[in-house]
Amino acid sequence: MKIGVLSLQGGVIEHLNHLEAIGHEAVEIKKASDLVNIDGIIIPGGESTTIGKLLFDTGLFNPLKEKIQEGMPAWGTCAGMILLSNKIEDCDYNYLGCIDITVKRNAYGRQLDSFETEASIPKVSDCKIPLVFIRAPYITALGEGVENLCEVDGKIVAAKKDNILVTAFHPELTKNLDFHKYFTSLIIKKNKIN
Ligand code: GLN
Secondary structure, eight states: OEEEEEOSSSSHHHHHHHHHHTTOEEEEEOSGGGGTTOSEEEEOSSOHHHHHHHHHHTTOHHHHHHHHHTTOOEEEETHHHHHHEEEETTOSOOSSOOEEEEEETTTTTTTTSEEEEEEOOTTTOSSOEEEEEESOOEEEEEOTTOEEEEEETTEEEEEEETTEEEESSOGGGSSOOHHHHHHHHHHHHHHHHO
């Protein structure tokens, strides 16, 4: 299986390494032609405004949005979650708008700029998963049919609907591989159905 990691800005290499560690081919996506023949894509953390601008500058925006809307599995971590969301609080535009959630950027404010915790996420793993948050957003509203996968202190920090997974935290910055395994299991399931 070949999985792309959007490689315009942000935490690309860590996702590539995690995917390779669980035995999948991982490729960098920098332009529209790179989207051919990938089974899924990870949109990494970084700066959503920068990645969003680069999506337009590189001509990736429309082909990527189309592929995700056609059902290609996509996982957004942190800034990636913001880019996939339908609505960003206090903002009159969105980016890819592929999952019906509302997100709040930099939601933890300055004092909690970065923090680590852990959580049980039974859908993803039998063991507790370490969670790393960096200037993280959280989800303030879930649309119909969007599954709440994880809450931390009453805030939704991971969700899924159909082919789209979003996490406010960064599994790629821990040694834990469970989220990458979970995402690739969703792709395997989809490929079996089609
Ligand atoms: N605060 C960043 C943004 O709004 C996201 C931070 C991250 O991806 N670690 O884009």
